[in-house]
Amino acid sequence: MRFLDPALLDDPYPTYARWQEETQIWRDEQTAAWVLTRHDDIRSVLKNSADYSSAAVGQRGTERAGAAGGPRLPLLSDDPPKHTQLRGLVDRAFTVRMLKKIEDRVTELADQMVADIPKGVPVDIVQALTIPLPVA
Structure with missing residues (x-):
């Protein structure tokens, strides 16, 4: 498997x-x-973060990201209490009210990124859209 x-x-x-x-x-x-x-x-x-940890995910992610020059993803790889603390900060940024404030800009960016994709050729949508959009 x-x-x-x-x-x-x-x-x-x-x-x-x-x-x-x-x-x-x-x-x-x-x-x-x-x-x-x-x-x-x-x-x-x-x-049960006492017996099961996400830290190994962060280590593997760090190795991959290090090779690509990127940072590890602490929200995905940290265990409580650090994960809980970070999630609290992120949760505040993604309330309905906050998302409504940026909705038009995100739509504009996504539309532009899609328009910039060459027509008639295969494209890696992750590289073309899903990676750059969240950091734009």
């Missing part, structure tokens, strides 16, 4: 259903990550 198998990414739901029935917890060889498929297991792990 490979979590990042291209066939799986194209249509993941039949595979997810099979995993839930056959193999609820397994280690992915490609990413070295543990994959949990049952809601109760996932919830239990996410609530």
Whole structure:
């Protein structure tokens, strides 16, 4: 089983259903990550930062980001209480009221980025849009 198998990414739901029935917890060889498929297991792990940590995600992310010259992503890789503190700051920036203030500008930026994509050629949408838009 490979979590990042291209066939799986194209249509993941039949595979997810099979995993839930056959193999609820397994280690992915490609990413070295543990994959949990049952809601109760996932919830239990996410609530228990004393026994389960996200730090390894940050380490792997740092290695990848370091190679690309980018920073690690602390909100994704930190455990409580630091994660809780950072999330509190981020939550305030993403209230409905705050998002309404920037909605027109984000739409304008996205429209421009889409317009700048060359027509008739394959494009990596992550590189062309989803990475640059949040930092624009």
